[in-house]
Amino acid sequence: MKKKAYFKADEAETGLGRFKGLEVRIGTIVDDEWDEPMGPTPMPNPTDLRAWDHKLLSRYHPSYMPYCQVCCLCTFGKCDLSGDKRGACGIDIKGQQARIVLAAANIGCSAHLAHARHLVDHLIEEYGPRTDLIQGAGIEIHAPVSRLVTGMRPRKLEDASIILDYCETQLAHTLSATHTGQEGSWLDFESKVLHVGMVDQVSMEIADLVQISTLGFPKADPDAPLVESGIGMMDTSKAIILTIGHNIVPAASITDYITEKKIGSKVEVGGMCCTAWDITRRDPNAKVIGPISWQLRYIRSGMADVVVVDEQCVQTNVVNEAKKVKAPVISTSDKAVMGLPERSDDPVDSIVEELVSGKIDGAFIHDHHKVGEVATRVALAVMPKRRKMKFFPSKKQIQKMAENCKKCSECIRACPNDQPVMEAVLAAQLGNFEPLREVYQNCIGCARCESACPNDYDLHSWMVVAAQQDCKDETHMVRTGRGAIQDTEIRNVGQPIVFGEIPGVIAHVGCANYPQGGKDVHDMAEEFAKRRYIIVTSGCAAISAGHVKDENGQSIYERRSGEFDAGGVLNVGSCVSNPHIAGAAIKIAAIFAKRNLRGNYAEIADYIHNRVGAVGISWGAMSQKAASIASGFWRLGVPVIVGPHGSKYRRMLLGKAEEERAWTVYDARTGDRVLTAPGPEHLFYAAETVAEANVMTAKLVLRPNDTGKGRSIKLSHYIDIHEKYYGFFPDDVWKYIRRDTDIPITLKDKILAQMKENKWKERRIIDPTLLKEQIMGGGT
Amino acid sequence: MVMRPVPWQTGEICGPDSAKSLTKPEVLKRDLSKAKKPLLIVGSEAVTEKHGTGDMIDYAIALSNAMKMPVIATGGAIKAFLEKDFENARSMGAMELALRLQDPDWVGPSGTGPYDMVIIYGLPYYMQWTLLSSVMNFGTHLTAIALGRHYQPHAKWSFPNMKEKQYHAVLDEILKLVGGGK
Numbered sequence: 001m002k003k004k005a006y007f008k009a010d011e012a013e014t015g016l017g018r019f020k021g022l023e024v025r026i027g028t029i030v031d032d033e034w035d036e037p038m039g040p041t042p043m044p045n046p047t048d049l050r051a052w053d054h055k056l057l058s059r060y061h062p063s064y065m066p067y068c069q070v071c072c073l074c075t076f077g078k079c080d081l082s083g084d085k086r087g088a089c090g091i092d093i094k095g096q097q098a099r100i101v102l103a104a105a106n107i108g109c110s111a112h113l114a115h116a117r118h119l120v121d122h123l124i125e126e127y128g129p130r131t132d133l134i135q136g137a138g139i140e141i142h143a144p145v146s147r148l149v150t151g152m153r154p155r156k157l158e159d160a161s162i163i164l165d166y167c168e169t170q171l172a173h174t175l176s177a178t179h180t181g182q183e184g185s186w187l188d189f190e191s192k193v194l195h196v197g198m199v200d201q202v203s204m205e206i207a208d209l210v211q212i213s214t215l216g217f218p219k220a221d222p223d224a225p226l227v228e229s230g231i232g233m234m235d236t237s238k239a240i241i242l243t244i245g246h247n248i249v250p251a252a253s254i255t256d257y258i259t260e261k262k263i264g265s266k267v268e269v270g271g272m273c274c275t276a277w278d279i280t281r282r283d284p285n286a287k288v289i290g291p292i293s294w295q296l297r298y299i300r301s302g303m304a305d306v307v308v309v310d311e312q313c314v315q316t317n318v319v320n321e322a323k324k325v326k327a328p329v330i331s332t333s334d335k336a337v338m339g340l341p342e343r344s345d346d347p348v349d350s351i352v353e354e355l356v357s358g359k360i361d362g363a364f365i366h367d368h369h370k371v372g373e374v375a376t377r378v379a380l381a382v383m384p385k386r387r388k389m390k391f392f393p394s395k396k397q398i399q400k401m402a403e404n405c406k407k408c409s410e411c412i413r414a415c416p417n418d419q420p421v422m423e424a425v426l427a428a429q430l431g432n433f434e435p436l437r438e439v440y441q442n443c444i445g446c447a448r449c450e451s452a453c454p455n456d457y458d459l460h461s462w463m464v465v466a467a468q469q470d471c472k473d474e475t476h477m478v479r480t481g482r483g484a485i486q487d488t489e490i491r492n493v494g495q496p497i498v499f500g501e502i503p504g505v506i507a508h509v510g511c512a513n514y515p516q517g518g519k520d521v522h523d524m525a526e527e528f529a530k531r532r533y534i535i536v537t538s539g540c541a542a543i544s545a546g547h548v549k550d551e552n553g554q555s556i557y558e559r560r561s562g563e564f565d566a567g568g569v570l571n572v573g574s575c576v577s578n579p580h581i582a583g584a585a586i587k588i589a590a591i592f593a594k595r596n597l598r599g600n601y602a603e604i605a606d607y608i609h610n611r612v613g614a615v616g617i618s619w620g621a622m623s624q625k626a627a628s629i630a631s632g633f634w635r636l637g638v639p640v641i642v643g644p645h646g647s648k649y650r651r652m653l654l655g656k657a658e659e660e661r662a663w664t665v666y667d668a669r670t671g672d673r674v675l676t677a678p679g680p681e682h683l684f685y686a687a688e689t690v691a692e693a694n695v696m697t698a699k700l701v702l703r704p705n706d707t708g709k710g711r712s713i714k715l716s717h718y719i720d721i722h723e724k725y726y727g728f729f730p731d732d733v734w735k736y737i738r739r740d741t742d743i744p745i746t747l748k749d750k751i752l753a754q755m756k757e758n759k760w761k762e763r764r765i766i767d768p769t770l771l772k773e774q775i776m777g778g779g780t
Numbered sequence: 781m782v783m784r785p786v787p788w789q790t791g792e793i794c795g796p797d798s799a800k801s802l803t804k805p806e807v808l809k810r811d812l813s814k815a816k817k818p819l820l821i822v823g824s825e826a827v828t829e830k831h832g833t834g835d836m837i838d839y840a841i842a843l844s845n846a847m848k849m850p851v852i853a854t855g856g857a858i859k860a861f862l863e864k865d866f867e868n869a870r871s872m873g874a875m876e877l878a879l880r881l882q883d884p885d886w887v888g889p890s891g892t893g894p895y896d897m898v899i900i901y902g903l904p905y906y907m908q909w910t911l912l913s914s915v916m917n918f919g920t921h922l923t924a925i926a927l928g929r930h931y932q933p934h935a936k937w938s939f940p941n942m943k944e945k946q947y948h949a950v951l952d953e954i955l956k957l958v959g960g961g962k
Contacts, residue, residue, distance in 0.1 A: 063878055064914065065911065065913045065917075066795070067910075068794060069796060413790045414790055416906070644906070647911075648906060652879065654875065686875050692824075692854075695856070726858050726871055
């Protein structure tokens with residue numbers, strides 16, 4: 001392969017000696033030990049896969065729901081784009097909506113990519129550029145996404161750096177397309193959304209690969225450790241360090257320091273959001289406190305003696321919040337300095353003294369080697385005094401304060417979930433705290449109710465007080481991130497997945513912006529795990545899935561296997577672990593169908609889209625990162641369902657079942673154009689309720705390539721779930737019957753009647769593809 | 781209670797156009813009389829929202845019967861209609877509807893369209909907001925009436941965050957206006 005590359009290291013140990021400030025420019029990289037032929041699109045530019053994108057986008061219509069009808073991105077505006085008006089630059093409302101979607105995906109990708117870049121540069125500095133990248137035992141095809149997209153197989157840290165160079169270039173292109181007077185077509189904006197989503201998958205894969213390889217994480221381990229999780233699991237007899245965000249490096253310096261000094265009996269570390277997963281992947285003694293939404297409630301509880309933030313999804317007023325409970329804050333990322341004074345170059349003793357004495361509220365320390373010592377020493381020093389303090393008001397105090405409620409409803413109007421906050425406050429006036437406790441159960445912890453309250457009530461804190469026992473009862477065991485799926489696991493399940501006998505792979509990923517609490521994620525996962533679907537989890541969704549106990553007091557991770565197999569529930573890890581899910585689908589194509597991956601994106605995406613019954617669910621999707629993660633799955637042809645708040649992404653990708661042309665594919669064996677059932681019917685879909693999400697999930701795993709037996713199994717579940725949640729037999733089953741063998745035997749009479757009513761005709765089971773070049777003989 | 785035609789969720793402000801305030805049923809008279817093919821959209825929250833001695837599903841059934849108007853239930857609300865033996869309801873996702881309503885030739889799941897009016901309530905506030913944004917911007921052949929209690933700026937007509945008691949009284953008056961509620 002020929003690609004230009006640039007590599008930089010502050011310090012590099014080589015066979016020729018140690019170099020400082022080393023910069024290398026390479027004109028050509030040749031991986032001459034890899035005999036897999038290069039596919040047609042290594043390191044694709046934004047338009048190289050445009051034809052594939054347009055195939056998807058002609059089947060799945062972007063459906064826009066504008067958040068506002070104006071554009072205010074340049075000084076021509078604001079421009080009114082309502083009706084058929086155009087802005088001063090010429091853009092219309094559809095183009096503008098697509099542009100906003102691209103902006104969101106760019107932002108999301110940039111967060112993962114900058115995270116990956118920091119990790120790679122840091123780890124090269126720590127371990128050297130020639131450090132091996134290892135995903136784990138049983139994995140020949142490591143980094144499948146990178147192979148597929150770039151045509152490279154990253155084997156050393158320096159390879160990872162080269163791949164990130166490619167990603168950074170692509171992001172610059174797709175970001176620039178959102179500038180005034182660049183792209184004008186909604187269709188091409190959307191194509192670039194898919195492109196940047198794909199680039200995002202690569203950057204996340206690199207981020208997780210390098211940290212797995214160097215930081216002692218579980219390596220594709222189905223038996224990754226069970227770790228303690230929940231607010232009630234934190235041991236307040238010890239000093240507590242709370243870490244928040246996504247980047248393991250500063251948090252790892254803390255656990256390393258504690259281990260080195262053998263002071264684990266005096267201090268413990270808990271994480272929130274993805275840092276929680278990655279810190280427990282490195283050190284299973286650390287704890288997963290909760291998802292992103294738990295930040296305020298935990299900080300305000302005062303349990304954390306020091307708060308260490310890294311990057312992404314951090315409460316941006318963390319310094320103010322921590323100050324209220326006299327907990328110093330250490331910011332560690334140049335992306336989220338939080339207004340704190342720079343102390344990286346100061347002696348540790350001096351930083352500790354300033355933080356302990358309260359001279360400063362916090363410090364920005366980007367020298368990660370210092371973070372561990374500073375955070376630990378400060379936590380130990382402030383803990384005795386802090387444990388005597390009370391930070392929440394008592395119920396009596398709340399009752400008294402609540403008497404002055406103005407009954408203005410502003411708290412309800414500010415609540416994203418329309419919770420009856422005001423009614424709960426009025427009940428608290430009378431000493432009844434149960435309604436406040438109920439609000440807590442559905443609260444996403446945004447505290448917008450407080451910002452809106454004219455009395456400045458700390459309403460979120462009041463909810464936490466009302467639910468104190470629930471917080472104490474948050475004691476769960478969750479399985480930390482295992483990393484990739486082994487090739488050997490894929491070998492065992494590839495055939496039953498492609499043929500449909502394992503009815504589907506369902507991934508619960510993403511944020512915690514839930515409409516009615518995190519229990520929904522568990523319930524959805526359990527509904528399908530018990531039906532022998534494979535359930536994969538990551539990020540905050542993986543935490544929420546584990547925060548429900550069964551009648552035996554066990555979490556879903558305790559009672560179900562962590563193997564990639566029917567009925568398994570496996571946590572791959574943090575946000576940047578999501579490409580292991582995409583990677584599993586990609587590896588099915590490589591292992592089961594012997595397809596080449598190298599620079600061969602469209603063929604593999606076509607394979608996955610037509611054959612692998614995978615569905616992503618991000619029930620609490622909130623961020624731009626969630627948008628870019630979803631975009632990466634869309635380009636692979638994998639449908640994604642989000643919760644009702646996901647409608648605020650303001651664009652869905654929806655199929656129309658009756659549009660026959662959209663569901664016509666080539667039979668790769670004959671070249672015939674053949675009508676298939678609408679599967680998967682949609683590519684991006686916001687569900688209003690759990691019931692709707694379950695029905696849609698069961699439907700979206702249907703694929704044109706299902707065998708008769710597989711189709712019959714999938715339809716049985718679809719019908720059963722439809723009847724359970726909607727109360728009637730679905731009226732579109734006949735569309736999915738190709739021949740008698742597709743009919744679930746126990747439902748034959750009903751289905752035959754439906755087929756007759758709709759004048760059903762038998763169809764062949766084909767070898768489906770959207771790509772003419774995949775027809776045997778090349779389609780000429 | 782704000783009782784003003786401003787978005788119920790304070791951040792959900794919209795663009796240059798916004799709904800007219802529906803404070804008395806008479807203001808709907810002209811649009812309702814002009815409508816030849818109205819469609820009633822009822823979301824999942826209607827199942828648990830009380831109205832009189834029944835719930836908002838009962839209200840939907842009464843309104844549908846009075847106006848001979850088909851119902852599309854979203855988010856699984858169909859189950860409640862079926863439990864009440866109501867046969868003129870079909871099930872669709874709110875987001876599927878948001879796409880389909882952009883098409884002036886769409887005949888609906890029961891083939892009774894194309895529609896010229898949508899009456900809607902019972903979806904989560906923000907989801908109804910986004911669905912109606914789709915209608916306002918791309919389904920301009922439709923007259924949209926939001927019958928939820930809270931102001932939906934993207935409709936043509938919407939209640940202005942009305943007090944509960946008053947709201948349910950106006951709902952009953954609307955039902956009478958179209959010949960129902962007897």
